[in-house]
Amino acid sequence: MTEITREEKYWVWLASSEGIGPVRFYSILNAFTDLENAWDNCGDIRRLVPGINAKFADILAQNANDAYIERILSLCEKKGIRILTRLNQNYPHTLAEIENPPPVLYYKGRMPEFDEMSCGIVGSRRPTRNGFDMARELSGGLAAQGVVIVSGMALGIDTAAHLGALDAKGKTVAVLGCGADVVYPKENRKLYDMIVENGAILSEFLPGTEPKAQFFPQRNRIVSGLSRVLIAGEGGERSGARITxxxxxxxxxxxxxxxxxxxxxxxxLPLYLMDSGAMAVHSATDVMNDQGWEMSFGLGAGKEQKETNKLDLLQAQIYNLLLKEVLSAEQIAQELDIKLREANTVLTVMELNGLVDGIPGDKFRINS
Structure with a gap:
């Protein structure tokens, strides 16, 4: 389990105390220069920091003891939860860039590297079937290229995003509006377990914290903060996804x-964003090309890479489609709005190059 320094224990003490969100946390840190000083002089916090009432000041004083910290560490140990403070060199740099980043993170699983390529995917809890499939396909295509997929494990688009990354054997992180040990929604119990095995469940809230409406906007800013780019799927103009x-x-x-x-x-939500100048993407390739992220066309880590340096844009788009499901040439032509003859020609070239296989039913799949 992750070891934390004495200084980090002060960070856990302050960040975990009732009424102390990131804004008040950094106000107290600025007032005292270091948190050991705040710990030793709790009686001065209310006087020196605006917004700290008598109730919160009393809670801080009550919690300023080693037994309180040890209870938290013991709970995390029992739950298999690691602690990551902003003082730790492994704290995601992308998240550290935002205003008032979470001082302390709690997570289960393995934290991936966010700093090169990461993408948040959010949207409605009740998308159409096409909207769900589109989010899953985009996520899978990006994850297959090494992009870390970040979402909030809600039903709908969030679930599609995580599933797409898992389909591609990529990395995904779910940010929760509750403790990292609390499965929410309960319908996603299996998904939760899969994410722990292939990425991380992440929260800024203490283990055992139950979900509350006011926690989800806090969760949303972490989703976007961890992500270099964000894709908004189907959703209402005033939805939670709009907040993200x-x-x-x-x-x-x-x-x-x-x-x-x-x-x-x-x-x-897509219409609002397009009216505001956002680019509408059809495939993972659109995002990769627009960001200037280098694409590879092998089959992921641990598998032999194919010699595909000469693939053009259309071949890359077809490859990304087939990463997610078996399709016929006709279905590919419809998806990409190209002529059937063109799809067949490109598929023939890709089959000769060993990238795809033709299978019974006139369909194609990735050559694994």
Whole structure:
């Protein structure tokens, strides 16, 4: 289990105390220069820091003892939860860039590297079937290229995002609006376990903390903060996903949306974003090319890489489609809005190069 320094224990003490969010945390840190000084002089916190009332000041004083810290460490040990403070060199640099980043993170699983390529994917809890499939396909295509997929493990688009990354044997991180040991929603118990095995479950809240409505906006800013770019799938214009989009824009992140049925009620968020100048993406390739992220066309870590340096854009798009499901040439032509003859020609070339296999039913799959 992760060891923390004495200084980090002061950070856990302050960040875990009731009424102390990131803004008040950093106000106290600035007032006392270091948190050991705040710990030793709890009686001065209310006087020196605006917004700290008598109740919160009393709680801080009650918690300023080693027994309180040891209870938290013991609980994390029991639950298999690691602690990561902003003082730790492994704290995600992307998240450290935002205003008032979470001082302390609690996580289960293995924290991936966010700093090169990471993408948040958010949207409605009740997307259309096409919207769900599109989010899953985009996520899978990006994860297959080594992009870390970040979302909030809610039903709908969040679930699609995590599943897509898992399909591609990529890395995904779920940020929760509750303790990292609390499965929410309960319907995603299996997904939770899969994410722990292939990425991380992450929270800024103490283990055991139950979900509350006011926690989810805090969760959303971490989703965008961990992500170099954000993709907003189907959703309402005033949805929770819109909050994440606004956070991403404030944090200077690039925001994309998806090409979807513009007549659907679930197209309100994509329409709003497109009207605001956001790029509508059709595939992972669109995002990779727009960001200038280098693409590879092998089959992921641990598998032999194919010699595919001469693949053009259309071949890359077909490859990304087939990463997610077996398709016929006709289905590929429809998905990419190209002629069937063109799809067949490209598929023939890719089959000769050993990238795809033709299978019974006139369909194609990735050559594994």
């Amino acid at each position: 989009v606004d956070d991403a824009l404030l944090q200077g992140r690039e925001v994309y949306t998806v090409a979807c049925d513009l007549k659907s009620p679930m197209a309100k």
